[in-house]
Amino acid sequence: MTPTIELDGLEVQLGGRTILHSLTGVLKSRAIGLLGPNGAGKSTLINTLLGFHAPSKGSARVLGLNSHTSGKALRSLVGYMPENDAFISKMSGVRFVRYMAEISGLPSDQAMERAHEAFVYVGLGEARYRPVGTYSLGMKQLAKLAQAIAHGPKVLILDEPTNGMDPPARKRLIELIREIREASDICLLLSSHLLRDVEETCDEVLILRNGQIASICNLVEERRANRKFLELETLGAEATFTTALESLGCECAVFSSGRIKVVMPDSVEIREVFKVAADRGVQIRRMNHRRDSLEDIFLNAMEQTGAADGRL
Amino acid sequence: MAVYKRRYNSYTSSLTPPWSRFFVLTRFAFADLFKSRFFVLLLILAIVPNLFFAGYIFVANNKTVQLLMQVRGAGADLFSVETRYFLIIMIVQTQIAFLLNCWVGPVLISGDLTNGALPLFLSRPFSRADYVLGKLAVLALLLSAVTWVPCLLLFGLQSGLARNGWIWSHLWMIIPIVLCSAIWILMLSFISLAVSAWVKLRIVATGVVFVSFFVPMGLGEMFNAIMGTYWGHLLNFSLLFQLILTSGFREQSDAINSFYGRGEVPVPAAWGMMIFVCLFSLFILNTRLRARETVRG
Numbered sequence: 001m002t003p004t005i006e007l008d009g010l011e012v013q014l015g016g017r018t019i020l021h022s023l024t025g026v027l028k029s030r031a032i033g034l035l036g037p038n039g040a041g042k043s044t045l046i047n048t049l050l051g052f053h054a055p056s057k058g059s060a061r062v063l064g065l066n067s068h069t070s071g072k073a074l075r076s077l078v079g080y081m082p083e084n085d086a087f088i089s090k091m092s093g094v095r096f097v098r099y100m101a102e103i104s105g106l107p108s109d110q111a112m113e114r115a116h117e118a119f120v121y122v123g124l125g126e127a128r129y130r131p132v133g134t135y136s137l138g139m140k141q142l143a144k145l146a147q148a149i150a151h152g153p154k155v156l157i158l159d160e161p162t163n164g165m166d167p168p169a170r171k172r173l174i175e176l177i178r179e180i181r182e183a184s185d186i187c188l189l190l191s192s193h194l195l196r197d198v199e200e201t202c203d204e205v206l207i208l209r210n211g212q213i214a215s216i217c218n219l220v221e222e223r224r225a226n227r228k229f230l231e232l233e234t235l236g237a238e239a240t241f242t243t244a245l246e247s248l249g250c251e252c253a254v255f256s257s258g259r260i261k262v263v264m265p266d267s268v269e270i271r272e273v274f275k276v277a278a279d280r281g282v283q284i285r286r287m288n289h290r291r292d293s294l295e296d297i298f299l300n301a302m303e304q305t306g307a308a309d310g311r312l
Numbered sequence: 313m314a315v316y317k318r319r320y321n322s323y324t325s326s327l328t329p330p331w332s333r334f335f336v337l338t339r340f341a342f343a344d345l346f347k348s349r350f351f352v353l354l355l356i357l358a359i360v361p362n363l364f365f366a367g368y369i370f371v372a373n374n375k376t377v378q379l380l381m382q383v384r385g386a387g388a389d390l391f392s393v394e395t396r397y398f399l400i401i402m403i404v405q406t407q408i409a410f411l412l413n414c415w416v417g418p419v420l421i422s423g424d425l426t427n428g429a430l431p432l433f434l435s436r437p438f439s440r441a442d443y444v445l446g447k448l449a450v451l452a453l454l455l456s457a458v459t460w461v462p463c464l465l466l467f468g469l470q471s472g473l474a475r476n477g478w479i480w481s482h483l484w485m486i487i488p489i490v491l492c493s494a495i496w497i498l499m500l501s502f503i504s505l506a507v508s509a510w511v512k513l514r515i516v517a518t519g520v521v522f523v524s525f526f527v528p529m530g531l532g533e534m535f536n537a538i539m540g541t542y543w544g545h546l547l548n549f550s551l552l553f554q555l556i557l558t559s560g561f562r563e564q565s566d567a568i569n570s571f572y573g574r575g576e577v578p579v580p581a582a583w584g585m586m587i588f589v590c591l592f593s594l595f596i597l598n599t600r601l602r603a604r605e606t607v608r609g
Contacts, residue, residue, distance in 0.1 A: 080435035105327035152323025
């Protein structure tokens with residue numbers, strides 16, 4: 001399977017400054033989050049992937065297409081929602097989206113149909129005939145999403161999609177992004193300051209700091225690993241309980257006051273732990289999954305690459 | 313992604329050929345232009361002189377009408393339709409094209425740049441060259457409709473009415489009509505696109521287009537007066553065009569010389585200057601039309 005994004009010693013210089021320093025990594029998931037503090041190089045990386053900036057060294061590939069040498073072919077697969085305002089203020093919403101879809105290559109009638117569909121889909125159906133310039137900030141974000149999906153791209157690049165949205169609108173947008181991801185074979189690259197946005201929509205994260213890769217983390221594997229790590233507080237025959245768990249293949253560490261940490265193999269489910277406890281007459285007073293949140297991963301990455309200053 | 317289903321579907325149907333997509337910009341720009349009543353009025357006024365030119369050609373070739381008007385014999389030369397007549401048509405129509413360009417050109421790019429829409433164009437399989445071509449086509453088509461196209465129609469009318477092999481002895485005029493219009497249209501278009509890429513307010517941009525013609529003209533005259541030369545005329549774009557036009561029509565440019573004085577700029581220099589202005593405007597467009605601005609430092 002072709003990786004979604006491949007970075008091979010990618011270096012980008014802008015205005016005489018090196019913004020991205022030899023980025024190397026392979027991201028295979030369909031939904032990739034891009035995290036990093038301000039000035040980490042997230043937008044520069046997105047712009048480089050879109051072919052807006054030429055790499056000074058190395059290369060970047062999206063779905064196997066070189067961003068520099070096959071820029072046009074790559075951009076024919078992409079739907080892009082930029083971070084900043086990007087619209088034509090005097091055009092009505094639906095005409096604006098139709099215009100963009102036609103530039104992407106859709107025939108006029110198809111573009112019109114898809115523009116209406118995209119507008120209704122993002123929840124702006126009632127406002128589609130109003131000039132985009134009169135939209136609120138949240139509506140403009142949704143209009144940008146509509147133009148990014150109207151032509152049915154294979155890769156959707158979203159740069160800070162929830163900027164300026166109130167909590168219900170943000171929730172709705174995140175739901176839409178998840179729906180889009182699940183309803184088709186579309187690949188997603190989402191850059192956001194909000195860890196929660198990335199955590200809710202992405203399977204893999206690329207964390208940047210000072211133009212360097214701080215971490216590449218597969219959230220699916222991380223979540224799976226977390227599911228297999230239990231912290232128990234028990235009352236009763238601990239020794240026989242842990243022996244029984246070990247006979248199932250679990251690794252156990254017993255602490256004082258009946259606290260036990262258990263690492264379960266993939267074959268063992270949690271209900272089997274309850275069953276063993278019930279058979280041995282052991283009460284499970286408390287059970288916690290280890291919850292290594294994205295925030296922990298992010299902060300760890302920041303600490304490993306330099307002093308974490310708490311800025312996001 | 314049907315409206316009633318409210319579900320996302322990818323697009324799998326046919327696409328338009330990539331080479332034709334620049335024309336989407338042209339089509340949408342024309343649709344926006346024709347929403348303006350002022351533009352429609354301006355376009356009609358730009359075409360009206362051609363009706364008078366056509367009427368003149370009709371009268372010139374119709375002895376009955378001349379007799380009815382009681383002008384036949386009294387002024388046989390009054391109705392001569394020869395090279396000089398088409399030269400006058402071209403001069404009038406190209407000046408009208410200049411006015412039309414001042415109204416239409418300045419809004420073509422600024423509307424996209426004001427709210428940062430350019431990255432949306434360029435994040436698609438659409439290059440900056442396609443973008444400029446799409447916008448250029450708007451002006452090229454519009455200005456053609458008031459310059460060489462009506463001029464060729466009038467040429468056809470004259471050819472049809474004159475008979476006696478008039479068309480064969482004047483066929484060469486087609487080349488200067490098209491070629492001179494082309495360089496004028498290109499220069500006007502590139503200047504106003506370059507201005508449109510820098511100035512966002514329409515009124516200011518229209519003013520800047522005017523200024524870009526008249527200030528260099530004034531500077532050129534100052535240069536001529538101080539240095540006692542005629543090379544300052546290189547900054548007078550209207551004059552350069554008229555020089556090219558008169559040489560193309562094999563006419564003497566005495567009238568122009570007597571108006572401006574001190575001799576004449578060589579025609580190749582006039583061509584060179586107009587091409588230079590086009591290239592300089594392209595350079596400005598190239599620096600301005602970027603998906604992302606790079607801050608140096």
